[in-house]
Amino acid sequence: MSFQIILDGEAHEIEIIHRRPHLKLLIDGREHVVEDPGHPGDGLAHAVIAGQRLSLARAQAEGGQVVRCDGRTHMVTLLVEGEEADEGAALSDLRAPMPGTVVSLHAQPGQDVTAGMALITIESMKLQTMLAAPRDGVVAEICVAEGDLFEKDQLLVSLQKEEGDAGDA
Amino acid sequence: MTDTADFPIRKILVANRGEIACRVIRSVRAMGLASVAVCHGVEVGARHVRDADEVVELTGDTPVAAHLDAAQIIDAARATGADAIHPGYGFLSENASFARAVQEAGLTFIGPSAETIALMGDKISSRNFAESHGVPVAPSVLPTDDLDAFLEQAATIGFPLLIKASAGGGGKGMSIVRAPEELKEAARIAASEAERYFGDGRVYAELYVENPRHIEVQVLGDGTGNVIHLHERECSVQRRFQKIVEEAPSADLPGDLAQEICDAGARLAKAANYLNAGTVEFIVGQDGRFFFLEMNTRLQVEHPVTEMITGLDLVQAQIEIAAGCGLPVAQEDVGRHGHSIECRICAENAERDFMPETGMIRFLNIPEAPWLRFEHALDAGRRVTSDFDPMLAKLVVHGATRTEAIDRAVTALGDLAILGVTTNTDYLRRILETPAFRAGQLHTGFLTEHAESLKPRPLGQLEKDRLLIAAALGFREFRQLAFDVPDLHAAIGPWRN
Amino acid sequence: MRKIQSTISTNSPEFRQYAEHNRKLVGEFRQKQEAARHDRGQRALDRLEKQGKLRPRDRIDKLLDPGTPFLELSSLAANRAYDGDSPSASSIVGIGTVSGREVLIRADDPTVKGGAWYPLSAKKIVRALDIAIENRLPVIHLCDSAGGFLQLQSEVFPDKHMAGRIFRNQSILSKMGVKQLALVFGHCTAGGAYIPALSDYSVIVRGTGAVFLGGPPLVKAATGEDVSVEDLGGADMHTSVSGTCDYPARDEVDAIRIGREIVSQWERPPKWSCQQDTPEDPAYDPAELYGIIPDDIKKHFDMREVIARIVDGSRFHEYQPNYGQTLICGYANIWGYKVGILANNGVLFNESSLKGGHFIELCNQNNTPLVFLQNITGYMIGRDYERNGITKDGAKMIMAQSCSHVPKFTVMCNGSFGAGNYGMCGRAFDGRFLFAWPNHQIGVMGGDQAANTLAEVKANQIRRNGGTVDEAEIQQLWQETRRAYEDQLSAYHSTSELWDDGILDPVDTRNALGMAISASLNAPLQDQGFGVFRF
Known part of the structure; x- marks a missing residue:
C-alpha cells in the first residue's frame, strides 16, 4: 500500500514507514520526520516537517488539492496504488436490461458517440429508461426500431469493434 | 461624515461591479449616503451587491453588455430615487454620451463633463489640446483618409514609430514599427483592429520612445479652473500594455522632473476647466524628456496609492466636487507621506503568457495589517468566470520608504491565498523581489527584460519534500492511513517476526 | 511496581557461552524460516x-x-x-x-x-x-x-x-x-x-x-x-x-x-478494556535473553531475568514472593496491557500449585489476562508429596486455569514436561495464543528419562525372552532411543504439527505478546465461574 503524489505534474512516491514517536515518511526513498502534521482540511495550517515549521493554506479542488506554501501555489494530486480508471469491462454491445418497448432512438449507424451519450430510450414496467453508450466509438448497427418489443438480453445497439477486440474470443 | 442635511446628493447609484464598486460604496456609506448597486444575473449575491443598500438587476445578452447598457442604468437610478451616478472605471466611465444622458435625466454624473470626456477620449483632439497648452507631446502624424500620404509623413518622424488606434486604449490596435518597410502592413493591421474593437478605423503614428517610464499625475478640478495635483504615480511595470504594479510617488525620478510633470498635468487640467478627478499620463524617456500620452477622465484603478501617500479619500473628494463643495484641499496642503505600492491580482497564468484563468475560489486568506489595503469583491465558494476582466483584487501597501513598502508587499503577497483559481500573486512577488525593481530601474519593458529571472525558481530537494509531505497530509486518504492505526500497532511499527 | 534487579553479568563467561549457543539456535531458526518463506523453484x-x-x-x-x-x-x-x-x-x-x-x-x-x-x-x-x-x-x-x-x-x-x-x-x-x-x-x-x-x-x-x-x-x-x-x-x-x-x-x-x-467500511467494535498504562520499553535489553537461557535444558535459570526482558520498564509486582517459590506469580504490563504472569522457576510443589491456582483466581477476579512462561519438568512426585495431595493440588491449578474467563497466552521458554504442561496452559487448554522458543522441548518426560525407561523396557524384553544384554548394547540402545525421542521433543517437531502458533526468536516475544493481547481484547470476556475444586 503506497501512494503516488503528483506535484505540479511531477510524480513522486510517498510511503509511510513509521508512526511513533513521530510520523516517518519516505519521499522517493528519502526519509523525513513529521514532528507536527498540523490541522487537516481546507484552510490555513501549520506543520513541522523535517525540522522546519511551515505555514500553508490548502483547499480541495477539482482533481486534487491546491497548496500554498512559502508564497507559492501548487497543484497536487494523490493516487492510491492500484487506482486507475477501470475500462476493462467496456463492451461493444448494448443489450436490453429487461423486456420492454423501444420508445425512441437517438443515434444512427455510423455516428460517432462518446461514453454516456444517449443511444436509445426504452420503456419497461411503465418506466422510461435511457440507455447510454458504454464507451466511445462508432455505432455499427441499431437492431430495433421505435415501437419494437424486445426481450431481456436482446441486442439493441452495437458499436463497431475496436482493434483490440478482434483477438478476444 | 458629510453633513447630509444640506448635502445635495443623498443616494448614489454605483454603475460598476467588483472591487471598484465595493470601494465606491465604502466611501458612500462612510459619508452617510445611500448606495445602489447594479448587477447582472450571474452576480446575484456578489459582494458589491451585498455591500450596497439597494440593488437593481440588469439584463443583457452578456453580463458585460448589461453593465454597458446606459439606458437601463439610468432607469435604475430613477427607479431607486438615486440622485447621482458614480461610474467607477471601465464600462461607461469614459463614455461622453452616457455622462450627457445622466445629466439630461436630471442626475449628477460623478465625473467630468461630457465635453471634457469627449475631448480627452479622442487621442488626436486631446493631443492637439495638450500641445496648444504647452504640454509636450511626441512628434506624430495625424490620420488622414489618404493612407499613402499618412505613411509618407510618418516616415519623416523617424523610427521606431508607434502606431495606435485613434479611438482606443488598453493596448488594442497598437504596434511598434522599427523599419520603413514594415510601416504599411502595421498600419493596415492597426486600422483593422481599431475598426473591430472601437468601430473607428482611424490610426495615428507617433515617435516611439524606447523603454520609457510611465508616469501619471492625479488631478482634481472644480470645473471653474481651480485644479490641484496629488503628485505623480509610476505605472511602468506593465504586461501586454497593462499596468500590474503601480506606486506613488515615482521610483527615483529626479525631484524637479517629477515636479515639472505634475505641473504640466495640472496645467492641462486647468486649461480644460477640468471637473472632478482625472489622470494625465506621460511617458518619460531615458533622457528625461517627457511627452503627453493621454488623459483618463475618471477614477483610476491605481488611485489607492495616491490615497495612501496623501491621506485623501479620492471617492469622497469626487462626490464632494460633484456636489459643488469644491476642492478638498489647497495645493500647498496636499500631503506626501512615505511610499505606496499597488499590485493587481489577476486570474491569469503568468507562465502561459498571462492567459486568463477561471475556477472556483475554494479558500481565501486575506492578510491584515495597518499598512495594508486589500481591495476586492471576492468570496470563497464563488466562481471566477471569463464574463469579466481577470483583475480580481488590488493589494496596496504603505511604507515609510520605498524599500519598506516593497518588503511589506512581498510579505502580504506571501500571506495572501486565493485558492482554486490560478492568479499572478506569485509572479507579482517575484517582480517585487527582482533587484532591478528594488533599485527602481523601471520602464515599460521591464517584465520582458527580466522575463528569465521572473520565472519561478525551481524548488530545492528538501523544500520540495517538505511541500509534498504537507500536501499529502491534506488528503483524507493519506491522513487516515497515517493516523488511523491502533496505538499498539503504530507503536510497534513495521516489525516482522 | 518495582523494577526487577537483574543479577546477570553480561561479561561472565557463562553469559557469553549461553549467548553463543542461543544465537546459533536462533540463527538456525531464522534460516529455516527464510527457506520456508522464500526458497521456491524458479519455474x-x-x-x-x-x-x-x-x-x-x-x-x-x-x-x-x-x-x-x-x-x-x-x-x-x-x-x-x-x-x-x-x-x-x-x-x-x-x-x-x-x-x-x-x-x-x-x-x-x-x-x-x-x-x-x-x-x-x-x-x-x-x-x-x-x-x-x-x-x-x-x-x-x-x-x-x-x-x-x-x-x-x-x-x-x-x-x-x-x-x-x-x-x-x-x-x-x-x-x-x-x-x-x-x-x-x-x-x-x-x-x-x-x-x-x-x-x-x-x-x-x-x-x-x-x-x-x-x-x-x-x-x-x-x-x-x-x-x-x-x-x-x-x-x-x-x-x-x-x-x-x-x-x-x-x-x-x-x-x-x-x-x-x-x-475501511467496517465498524470497529469496541474492545473490552483491560487495565492499560502508557507502554514503556523494558529496562533491560531483550537481546540479553540469549545469554540467560542455558545451553543445557537441565541447567536452572531465574525466570525473573526473562520477565525483566519482556515487560514494560522491567517492572514486576510479585505476588507471594516467599511462598511456593518455584512458581513466580505477579503483575506486570506488556505494551501497556496489564497481565498476570505465571513463570516456572523449578518443579511444581504443593505450595507452588496452590499459589498458582490462587493467583489465577485473582486474575480472573480482576479481569487480568494471564501469561504463562513455561519451563517445567512437572509436578513433584514421591511418597511424601502424594500423601500431601500433590495430585489434587495440581488438579486445583488445572481447574483454575482451564476455567479462567480471561484470555490466556503461553510461551514455551525452555521445557515442558509431564502434567506441568497442563497446569501451565498447554495447547489443550484453549489459550488464545501459544508460542515456543527454538530451544524449547516438549514431551511426557525428558530425553534422558525416556531413554532410561525405554532402554530398560527393551532390555527386560530381551532378558524375558532368554537373551542376554551387555552394557555396550544397552548403551547403544539408550543412545538410539534418546536421539529418536529428542527429535520428537524438538520445537521444530511441535511447530510442524501445529501444536503451537509458531516459534519465536526470544527477542520477538514482547511484540508477539503485545499483538496477541491486543487481538484477544476484541472478544468480550466469557462468563466467570469454576468447577469443583478438590480441597
Whole structure:
C-alpha cells in the first residue's frame, strides 16, 4: 500500500514507514520526520516537517488539492496504488436490461458517440429508461426500431469493434 | 461624515461591479449616503451587491453588455430615487454620451463633463489640446483618409514609430514599427483592429520612445479652473500594455522632473476647466524628456496609492466636487507621506503568457495589517468566470520608504491565498523581489527584460519534500492511513517476526 | 511496581557461552524460516510472474497498512512433513492491521504445488479461523489454491477438524458478525470455492481469478462439456451473472486497493478494556535473553531475568514472593496491557500449585489476562508429596486455569514436561495464543528419562525372552532411543504439527505478546465461574 503524489505534474512516491514517536515518511526513498502534521482540511495550517515549521493554506479542488506554501501555489494530486480508471469491462454491445418497448432512438449507424451519450430510450414496467453508450466509438448497427418489443438480453445497439477486440474470443 | 442635511446628493447609484464598486460604496456609506448597486444575473449575491443598500438587476445578452447598457442604468437610478451616478472605471466611465444622458435625466454624473470626456477620449483632439497648452507631446502624424500620404509623413518622424488606434486604449490596435518597410502592413493591421474593437478605423503614428517610464499625475478640478495635483504615480511595470504594479510617488525620478510633470498635468487640467478627478499620463524617456500620452477622465484603478501617500479619500473628494463643495484641499496642503505600492491580482497564468484563468475560489486568506489595503469583491465558494476582466483584487501597501513598502508587499503577497483559481500573486512577488525593481530601474519593458529571472525558481530537494509531505497530509486518504492505526500497532511499527 | 534487579553479568563467561549457543539456535531458526518463506523453484516463480501475479508475501505487504507490524503464525508448520514439500503448510497466516482494523490474514501460497492444501494446510487454516472465532478477528482470505492435495485426500477431507471445518468456521464467524473478505487472485477450486462464497465480501481479479466447484477438465470428464476458465468461473461471470463474487478488479494491486476500501467500511467494535498504562520499553535489553537461557535444558535459570526482558520498564509486582517459590506469580504490563504472569522457576510443589491456582483466581477476579512462561519438568512426585495431595493440588491449578474467563497466552521458554504442561496452559487448554522458543522441548518426560525407561523396557524384553544384554548394547540402545525421542521433543517437531502458533526468536516475544493481547481484547470476556475444586 503506497501512494503516488503528483506535484505540479511531477510524480513522486510517498510511503509511510513509521508512526511513533513521530510520523516517518519516505519521499522517493528519502526519509523525513513529521514532528507536527498540523490541522487537516481546507484552510490555513501549520506543520513541522523535517525540522522546519511551515505555514500553508490548502483547499480541495477539482482533481486534487491546491497548496500554498512559502508564497507559492501548487497543484497536487494523490493516487492510491492500484487506482486507475477501470475500462476493462467496456463492451461493444448494448443489450436490453429487461423486456420492454423501444420508445425512441437517438443515434444512427455510423455516428460517432462518446461514453454516456444517449443511444436509445426504452420503456419497461411503465418506466422510461435511457440507455447510454458504454464507451466511445462508432455505432455499427441499431437492431430495433421505435415501437419494437424486445426481450431481456436482446441486442439493441452495437458499436463497431475496436482493434483490440478482434483477438478476444 | 458629510453633513447630509444640506448635502445635495443623498443616494448614489454605483454603475460598476467588483472591487471598484465595493470601494465606491465604502466611501458612500462612510459619508452617510445611500448606495445602489447594479448587477447582472450571474452576480446575484456578489459582494458589491451585498455591500450596497439597494440593488437593481440588469439584463443583457452578456453580463458585460448589461453593465454597458446606459439606458437601463439610468432607469435604475430613477427607479431607486438615486440622485447621482458614480461610474467607477471601465464600462461607461469614459463614455461622453452616457455622462450627457445622466445629466439630461436630471442626475449628477460623478465625473467630468461630457465635453471634457469627449475631448480627452479622442487621442488626436486631446493631443492637439495638450500641445496648444504647452504640454509636450511626441512628434506624430495625424490620420488622414489618404493612407499613402499618412505613411509618407510618418516616415519623416523617424523610427521606431508607434502606431495606435485613434479611438482606443488598453493596448488594442497598437504596434511598434522599427523599419520603413514594415510601416504599411502595421498600419493596415492597426486600422483593422481599431475598426473591430472601437468601430473607428482611424490610426495615428507617433515617435516611439524606447523603454520609457510611465508616469501619471492625479488631478482634481472644480470645473471653474481651480485644479490641484496629488503628485505623480509610476505605472511602468506593465504586461501586454497593462499596468500590474503601480506606486506613488515615482521610483527615483529626479525631484524637479517629477515636479515639472505634475505641473504640466495640472496645467492641462486647468486649461480644460477640468471637473472632478482625472489622470494625465506621460511617458518619460531615458533622457528625461517627457511627452503627453493621454488623459483618463475618471477614477483610476491605481488611485489607492495616491490615497495612501496623501491621506485623501479620492471617492469622497469626487462626490464632494460633484456636489459643488469644491476642492478638498489647497495645493500647498496636499500631503506626501512615505511610499505606496499597488499590485493587481489577476486570474491569469503568468507562465502561459498571462492567459486568463477561471475556477472556483475554494479558500481565501486575506492578510491584515495597518499598512495594508486589500481591495476586492471576492468570496470563497464563488466562481471566477471569463464574463469579466481577470483583475480580481488590488493589494496596496504603505511604507515609510520605498524599500519598506516593497518588503511589506512581498510579505502580504506571501500571506495572501486565493485558492482554486490560478492568479499572478506569485509572479507579482517575484517582480517585487527582482533587484532591478528594488533599485527602481523601471520602464515599460521591464517584465520582458527580466522575463528569465521572473520565472519561478525551481524548488530545492528538501523544500520540495517538505511541500509534498504537507500536501499529502491534506488528503483524507493519506491522513487516515497515517493516523488511523491502533496505538499498539503504530507503536510497534513495521516489525516482522 | 518495582523494577526487577537483574543479577546477570553480561561479561561472565557463562553469559557469553549461553549467548553463543542461543544465537546459533536462533540463527538456525531464522534460516529455516527464510527457506520456508522464500526458497521456491524458479519455474513456479516464473509462472507467477507470467500470470502477472504477485508473490503471496508481497500481496500481504501491500494489503497491510504500511509501517505497521505483522505477526506471522506457524511459519514453520509442516517443516517436518511431506519431505518439506509444503513450506509453512502452503498457507500464510498472521495478524496485522488493514485500513486501521486489526485483522487476521490467511493466504494461499500458489508457489508450492499450485497452492494445493495438504493435511497440515487444512489444520493451519482451521486453527487460523479458530483464532478468528476466539478473538473475533475479521479475516481476509487471499485465495489462490488448486484445491485439496488429492494424493493425501483421506487426511484432508473426512474428519471433524479437517477441511470441512474451514467452511464451518467461516459460517460461524459470519454468524458472530465477524467480517470476512476474500480476495480471489487465482483459482478457488472444489472446496476452496466456498471460501469466497462464504465470505461476506469478495473481490476477484479479472483474467487470473476463478471460482468453480469443478474446473474445466473435471467438467469435461463428468459431462463432456467444453468450457473455458473465464466462462466457467471468471471475474466478469461471477460479478455480473452468478453474483458469487462482488467486485471485479483490474489486477492484483487493484484488488488489494478495493479490499482495503471494503475493510475501511467496517465498524470497529469496541474492545473490552483491560487495565492499560502508557507502554514503556523494558529496562533491560531483550537481546540479553540469549545469554540467560542455558545451553543445557537441565541447567536452572531465574525466570525473573526473562520477565525483566519482556515487560514494560522491567517492572514486576510479585505476588507471594516467599511462598511456593518455584512458581513466580505477579503483575506486570506488556505494551501497556496489564497481565498476570505465571513463570516456572523449578518443579511444581504443593505450595507452588496452590499459589498458582490462587493467583489465577485473582486474575480472573480482576479481569487480568494471564501469561504463562513455561519451563517445567512437572509436578513433584514421591511418597511424601502424594500423601500431601500433590495430585489434587495440581488438579486445583488445572481447574483454575482451564476455567479462567480471561484470555490466556503461553510461551514455551525452555521445557515442558509431564502434567506441568497442563497446569501451565498447554495447547489443550484453549489459550488464545501459544508460542515456543527454538530451544524449547516438549514431551511426557525428558530425553534422558525416556531413554532410561525405554532402554530398560527393551532390555527386560530381551532378558524375558532368554537373551542376554551387555552394557555396550544397552548403551547403544539408550543412545538410539534418546536421539529418536529428542527429535520428537524438538520445537521444530511441535511447530510442524501445529501444536503451537509458531516459534519465536526470544527477542520477538514482547511484540508477539503485545499483538496477541491486543487481538484477544476484541472478544468480550466469557462468563466467570469454576468447577469443583478438590480441597
